[in-house]
Amino acid sequence: MESYTIGQAANLLGVSVDTARRWADAGRFPTHRENTRRFVDGPDLAAFCVEVAQETAAENGEAHTSVRNAFSGIVTAVKLGDVAAQVEIQAGPHRLVSLLTREAVEELRLEVGMRATARVKSTSVHVDLT
Numbered sequence: 001m002e003s004y005t006i007g008q009a010a011n012l013l014g015v016s017v018d019t020a021r022r023w024a025d026a027g028r029f030p031t032h033r034e035n036t037r038r039f040v041d042g043p044d045l046a047a048f049c050v051e052v053a054q055e056t057a058a059e060n061g062e063a064h065t066s067v068r069n070a071f072s073g074i075v076t077a078v079k080l081g082d083v084a085a086q087v088e089i090q091a092g093p094h095r096l097v098s099l100l101t102r103e104a105v106e107e108l109r110l111e112v113g114m115r116a117t118a119r120v121k122s123t124s125v126h127v128d129l130t
Contacts, residue, residue: 006031073118
């Protein structure tokens, strides 16, 4: 079973190391020590990641949708063509590029610097080990 340091857990949770430590100290997820380092087991971290995501969705009042992958971020580029458009969103460390109609971009009034959420639903997802 894979275990993660508090720093690695923080990175996967998208929070600071201090926040991950506080959550562990508060008993929100279990840790164990190996010498001077604290670790969290993979299955425990996975369950906690799901819990945090559900809490965040509830706090943000996200719409009910069948699309489970939502990336909130900031629009970094909008390229308009005659019919199509390309919109780039930076969501934390993730850069998402969406091709959509020019009409949709104009209706949403998308422009660089505004907040937006990219929702992703796919029938083909590739998973790589990191």
